[in-house]
Amino acid sequence: MFMDANNFKGQAEILARNINHDFYEKRKTIEELLDQADPRGFSWIGSAEHEIFYDLKSAKRYFSEQRRTMAVPPLDIHDEKYTAQILTPEICVVICEYVVETPPDTEQVISEHQRVTFVVRQDEDGKIWICHIHTSNPWALMRQDEYFPTKIGRRNYEYMEELMQKQKFKEIKELTKRQNQILFQVMQGKTYVQIAEILGIKERTVRYHITEICNRYHVAGRRQLMAYLFEYSSSVDEEPASPGSSMTKE
Numbered sequence: 001m002f003m004d005a006n007n008f009k010g011q012a013e014i015l016a017r018n019i020n021h022d023f024y025e026k027r028k029t030i031e032e033l034l035d036q037a038d039p040r041g042f043s044w045i046g047s048a049e050h051e052i053f054y055d056l057k058s059a060k061r062y063f064s065e066q067r068r069t070m071a072v073p074p075l076d077i078h079d080e081k082y083t084a085q086i087l088t089p090e091i092c093v094v095i096c097e098y099v100v101e102t103p104p105d106t107e108q109v110i111s112e113h114q115r116v117t118f119v120v121r122q123d124e125d126g127k128i129w130i131c132h133i134h135t136s137n138p139w140a141l142m143r144q145d146e147y148f149p150t151k152i153g154r155r156n157y158e159y160m161e162e163l164m165q166k167q168k169f170k171e172i173k174e175l176t177k178r179q180n181q182i183l184f185q186v187m188q189g190k191t192y193v194q195i196a197e198i199l200g201i202k203e204r205t206v207r208y209h210i211t212e213i214c215n216r217y218h219v220a221g222r223r224q225l226m227a228y229l230f231e232y233s234s235s236v237d238e239e240p241a242s243p244g245s246s247m248t249k250e
Contacts, residue, residue: 001124001125001126002089002090002122002124002126003122003126005086005089008084008086008092008122008128009084009085009086009092010084011128012084012092012094012118012120012128013082013083013084013094015036015094015118015120015128015130016082016094016096016116016118016120017080017082017096019033019118019130019133020077020080020096020098020116021077024074024075024076024077024100025074025075025076025077026067026074029064029067030060030063030064030067031060031064033063034056034059034060034130036128036129036130037056037059037129037130038121038129038130038131039129040121040129040131041055041131042055042056042059042130042131042132043055043059043131043132043133044059044132044133044134045133045134045135046063046135047114047135051135073102073103074103075100075101075102075103076100076101076102076103077098077099077100078098078099078101078207079097079098079099079221080096080097080098081096081097081098082094082095082096082097083095083097089122090121090122090123091119091120091121091131092119092120092121092122093117093118093119093120094117094118094120095115095116095117096114096115096116096117096118097113097114097115098113098114099111099112099113099114099220099221100112100114101221101222101223103191104189104190104191105191110223111220111221111222111223111224113220114135114136115135115136116133116134116135116136117132117133117134117136118130118132118133119131119132119133175213175216178199178201178209179209179212179213181199182195182199182206182209182210182213183213183229185198185199186210186222186225186226186229187226187229192206192207192210210222210225213225
């Protein structure tokens with residue numbers, strides 16, 4: 001028996017979210033990840049130009065090899081939004097929006113806004129299947145023979161690390177003491193989990209403060225925040241301008 005529209009949408013959104021986290025965070029094998037691929041037909045358009053697969057077998061083979069060689073590091077995923085739309089009683093489309101970033105321990109600095117579409121089908125028993133996955137914006141910096149833009153990510157990381165080592169952290173007066181403590185740890189390359197442990201607070205509290213700071217200075221994510229902090233640290237001794245003036249949108 002088919003699920004009603006609201007239940008179908010809810011289950012499809014949960015499925016899409018779980019697959020995204022399982023894929024980027026390497027929580028499941030590719031075989032497990034695609035356990036709900038539609039036996040009637042499945043296709044996947046990935047984030048690289050050459051990643052287009054018209055059947056389940058070729059997708060499994062490619063991404064299993066990618067996983068085996070560890071060509072793509074585990075990625076953090078956040079700022080998620082999932083919107084399901086019913087096309088027919090059997091077919092639902094889930095539009096996913098989120099940010100994926102390389103954690104500090106990968107020694108790469110890459111952050112991308114990803115948009116992914118899932119096409120989900122439900123059968124007469126109410127079981128849901130993935131028919132199609134489509135990543136809408138490929139990694140712009142990826143070379144044709146790469147699974148992941150590792151080289152540019154590594155260069156970005158080394159450059160940012162070199163710049164940070166040259167700077168001393170300067171407190172931003174308009175922020176709270178806790179926010180400045182968190183920013184100091186960010187400039188040391190600490191992960192959110194590590195910052196939470198160091199400061200004796202919860203990880204979600206760290207993420208909350210980072211989000212508040214990013215919103216205040218109109219920056220998107222950790223990478224832009226680090227760039228802003230470097231710019232602020234470099235300019236604060238030169239002029240008394242309010243921090244954020246160069247990053248604030250008109």
